[in-house]
Amino acid sequence: MFTYTKCLVFGVAAVVSALVAGCSKDKTGTGAGGVPLVKAGALVTCTHLPYPPFQIEKDGKIVGFDVDVIDLVAKKLGVKQEFVDTQFENMKTGAFLNSGQCDLVAAGMTITEPRKKNLDFSDPYFDANQALIVKKGAGVTNLENLKTSGKKVGTQSQTTGEDFTKSKGFNPVSFDSSDALLSGLKSGQVDSVIEDHPVVQSWMKDSGNAASFDIVAYLDTGEQLGFAVKKGNAKLVAAINEVLKEARADGTYKRLYEQWFGPQPTNVTKP
Secondary structure, rough: EEEEEEEEHHHHHHHHHHHHHHOOOOOOEEEHHHHHEEEOEEEEEEOOOOOOEEEEEEOOOOOOOOHHHHHHHHHHHOOOOEEEEEHHHHHOOHHHHHOOOOOOEEEOOOOHHHHHHOOOOOOOOOOEEEEEEEEEOOOOOHHHHHHHOOOOOOEEOOOOHHHHHHOOOOEEEEEOOOOHHHHHHHHHOOEEEEHHHHHHHHOOOOOHHHHHHHEEEEEEEOOOOOEEOOOOOHHHHHHHHHHHHHHHHHHHHHHHHHHOOOOOOEEEOOO
């Protein structure tokens, strides 16, 4: 269903270099309904790997909840989904959309007012609360005693989870990816982690993680995720929104949610 293009690029100068050299693209095209596309026959998705269970590489393929939803969009447009893996900064600023590297961003991205200045978003497709996970026996049960305990907390860099953690008076240790964040918790670099609850839930499906760590709080931060497109690409936004509406109506969304996340948590509290 898709092609995976490994295109790790850092900074403005590197973006220009990539356009000239490595990450070249075919002629632009259109999908069904006249939706403009950066590459003929493809819907090119920018993402940042790994971010399970939204997107993760498995057996040489990119899979996940976001992948499955955008596959529905690609099918509607009569094309196949392809991927560009890049740093989160390149996506949230709109750099890779503006330079024609991809059509949309699907990366578990929270809709925020600052990001709306650079991107146009689809309707929200996911309510994304944060979760606090700690080592078993750490004696931490909530944000308040985490702060008084003096234990180190880790977050993923450039995310709303990191912004939230800082807003609560913490000075978190920052990690480049969710995998690095989990590794930091396992190795003892940090004693706790604040991360999107679906990501934490996916970690806890591993028996080793479940034996070592506890999810002690789900935190309702009012976040909603959206798929992002280049400013002004109203046709693609409309196509995505139509797919989301149809998927919710016919049960496809519910099936995919339960496949990747399981049941929604019910013990969510206001931080």
